[in-house]
Amino acid sequence: MKGNQRILSGLKTGSLYLLLLAFLTPFLLIIMNSFKTTQQFFESPLSLPTTINFKNYASAFENMDFMQGFMNSLIITGISVFVIIIFSAMTGYLFVRYKWKVNAILFFLMLASMALPFQVLMIPMVMLYGNMGLLNTKLTLLFMYLGFGVPFGVFTFHGFIKGIPYELEESAFIEGSSTLRTFFSIVLPLLKPVFVTLLVLDVLWIWNDYLLPSLVLLSPDQKTLPLSTYTFFSSYSVDYAPLMAGLIMTIIPVLVIYLFLQKQIIKGITEGALK
Amino acid sequence: MNKKLSLKNTGTFLVFGGPSIFAFTAVVIIPFIVGLYLTFTNWDVRTGDSSLIGFGNYLEVFRDKVFLSQLWFTLKYVLFTVVIANVFAFFIALALTRGGKGEQWLRTGFFTPNLVGGIVLGYLWQTLFSQVLPYLGNKYGWDLFQTSWLTDTGTAFWALIIATAWQLVGYLMIIYIAGFTGVPGDVLEAASIDGAGRYAVIRRIILPLTVPAIVICIFISLSRSFLTYDINLALTKGGPFNSTELATYHIVQKAFLSNQYGVGQAEAVVLFAVVAIIALTQSYLLKKLEVES
Numbered sequence: 001m002k003g004n005q006r007i008l009s010g011l012k013t014g015s016l017y018l019l020l021l022a023f024l025t026p027f028l029l030i031i032m033n034s035f036k037t038t039q040q041f042f043e044s045p046l047s048l049p050t051t052i053n054f055k056n057y058a059s060a061f062e063n064m065d066f067m068q069g070f071m072n073s074l075i076i077t078g079i080s081v082f083v084i085i086i087f088s089a090m091t092g093y094l095f096v097r098y099k100w101k102v103n104a105i106l107f108f109l110m111l112a113s114m115a116l117p118f119q120v121l122m123i124p125m126v127m128l129y130g131n132m133g134l135l136n137t138k139l140t141l142l143f144m145y146l147g148f149g150v151p152f153g154v155f156t157f158h159g160f161i162k163g164i165p166y167e168l169e170e171s172a173f174i175e176g177s178s179t180l181r182t183f184f185s186i187v188l189p190l191l192k193p194v195f196v197t198l199l200v201l202d203v204l205w206i207w208n209d210y211l212l213p214s215l216v217l218l219s220p221d222q223k224t225l226p227l228s229t230y231t232f233f234s235s236y237s238v239d240y241a242p243l244m245a246g247l248i249m250t251i252i253p254v255l256v257i258y259l260f261l262q263k264q265i266i267k268g269i270t271e272g273a274l275k
Numbered sequence: 276m277n278k279k280l281s282l283k284n285t286g287t288f289l290v291f292g293g294p295s296i297f298a299f300t301a302v303v304i305i306p307f308i309v310g311l312y313l314t315f316t317n318w319d320v321r322t323g324d325s326s327l328i329g330f331g332n333y334l335e336v337f338r339d340k341v342f343l344s345q346l347w348f349t350l351k352y353v354l355f356t357v358v359i360a361n362v363f364a365f366f367i368a369l370a371l372t373r374g375g376k377g378e379q380w381l382r383t384g385f386f387t388p389n390l391v392g393g394i395v396l397g398y399l400w401q402t403l404f405s406q407v408l409p410y411l412g413n414k415y416g417w418d419l420f421q422t423s424w425l426t427d428t429g430t431a432f433w434a435l436i437i438a439t440a441w442q443l444v445g446y447l448m449i450i451y452i453a454g455f456t457g458v459p460g461d462v463l464e465a466a467s468i469d470g471a472g473r474y475a476v477i478r479r480i481i482l483p484l485t486v487p488a489i490v491i492c493i494f495i496s497l498s499r500s501f502l503t504y505d506i507n508l509a510l511t512k513g514g515p516f517n518s519t520e521l522a523t524y525h526i527v528q529k530a531f532l533s534n535q536y537g538v539g540q541a542e543a544v545v546l547f548a549v550v551a552i553i554a555l556t557q558s559y560l561l562k563k564l565e566v567e568s
Contacts, residue, residue: 013375016370016381023385023441027387027399030399030403045410087298090292090295091292094287095292098284103288106292116307117546119523119526120307120543120547121303121306121310123310123530124540127313127536128306143302144302147299150298154295208393210392210393210505210508211504211527215531226394226395229395240402243402244402247395247398250395251391254390255390258387265386266382266449273491
C-alpha cells in the first residue's frame, strides 16, 4: 500500500514536470533555434543545433543596439522605481500620521485612480506634454512613471504604516528629532517588507512596458529594450535566426534576477494581487 | 503660535507629499480632466483649432462600425482568454498545493512567462505560429497547421488567446495557490474521512472557500486582457486586413495615426466604461457565493 502510494505520487510529480516541459516548449524552441542559421531553422526547427554558434547573438547585439537599449532601460527602471518607492513611503506616512482633510481627499483620489487604465490617459497626456515640448526625454518618462506608480505605492505603504505603533516616533520627537529625521531613521527601516513587494511589481512593470515609452521616447538613441526589440523585428522580419537571439538576450537580464530572487518575486506578486 | 504651527504643517505637507502629489496631479488628474473635456471637442492636431461639439464624438463612436466590431472581437477574445487562463491556473495551482516534491521549482517554472513583456512574448509566438507550426503541418500532413495561423482571422483570434493565456496562467496560479493555502486542513481531512471523492471536495469545499481568490483572478484577467496592446502589436499587428485589432490597438491608431484625438479619447472612455461595468458586475455576482470557513 505504502509503496503503491509512493509510486502514484511519483507519477503525479513526473507528469507535472512533463506538463511544465510542454508549457515551456516555446522558450526552449526559441533558445534551440537561436544557435542555428536561418536556413537550418527553416529546414528543421525541431532538431537540436549541431554546433553552439554565437554569431546570431553577436549580430543581434549590434543590429538592435542592445547595449543602448539595455542602458536606457536600466536607467529608467532603476531611477523610476527608486523614486516611486521613496516618495510613496513619505506620502503614505503623511497620510497616516496627519489626518487633515486635504490628505483624506488626496488619498481617496489616488485609490480611485487605480481603477483608471492607461488607455484613458494616454491621448490627453501626449497632447499636453507634446504641446509643452516635453516629449522625447527620459526625464519626462521618469516623471510619468512616478505619477502612475505613486497611487499603488502610497496605498501599500499606507496599509503597512497604519500598523506601526506611534510610540516609537513619539519618543524620538520628545528627544527633539525632526519629522524628516524621525521618518528616515525610525519609520523607513521598518518598511522593508513593503519595499520588496513594490520593487518586484514596479521593476516588472517598467522594465517590460512598451506603450508609454513608445509614445514618449521618439528618437532612436532614447529607446528602451522593448522599443528596440520592436524596431529590430519590424525591420529585419525575414532573418529569423538573429531575431530569436535578440529575443533571448532581452529575456536573460530578468531571468537571471528571477533565478536569484524567485522567492521574493513570488511573494511580491501574491501580496500585490491580494491587496 | 498658531501661525507658526500651520507654517510647519505646510512644510511637512510639501516635503512629504509634494513630489508625489505633484506628479500624480500632473500625470493622472489633469490628463483625466482634459481627456473628458477632449471628448466634447473637435480638436485638430495640425491646426490646433478646437470647439465644443457636445456628444458628437460619442455618437461617432457608436456609428463607427469598425470600432464596434472590434469591440465585439475584443469581448470574445476576453471571454475565452479569461475562461481558459483561469481553468488552467486553477487546476495547476491545485496540483501544486499538495506539498509534493519539487513544488517550489514547478511554481517557479510556470511563472516564467510573466517575466517577459508583451512585445517579446508576441514575437516569440509569432515565430512559432508563422514558422514552426506550418513546418510541422507540412511535414506530418496536419491540415490545421499547414498555413500560418496568423494569416486567417479565425485562427489568428485563437493565436492571440493562446499567447495571452499562456502568460496569464502563471500569474493567476500564484493567486490561486495563496487562496488554497487558506483552506483549513481539518475541513479537507474531515471530508476525506467522510468518504468524499476528489470531485466532491473541489466542488463542495475548495470552490466555495476560494471565492475571494477567484474574484481577484477573474478581475485581473478581465482587465488585463481587455487592455491588451503589446501582444496584439507584436503577434498579429492587427492583421490580416485589420481584422484582429483589439480595442486598444484601434484607439492608438485612431489617435496617433489618424490624428482623431477627440474620437479616440471618446472610444477610450467607452472602453473603460465597458471594462468597469463587466469587472464590477462579476465581483458583485461572485461575492454572493462566498462562504466563511
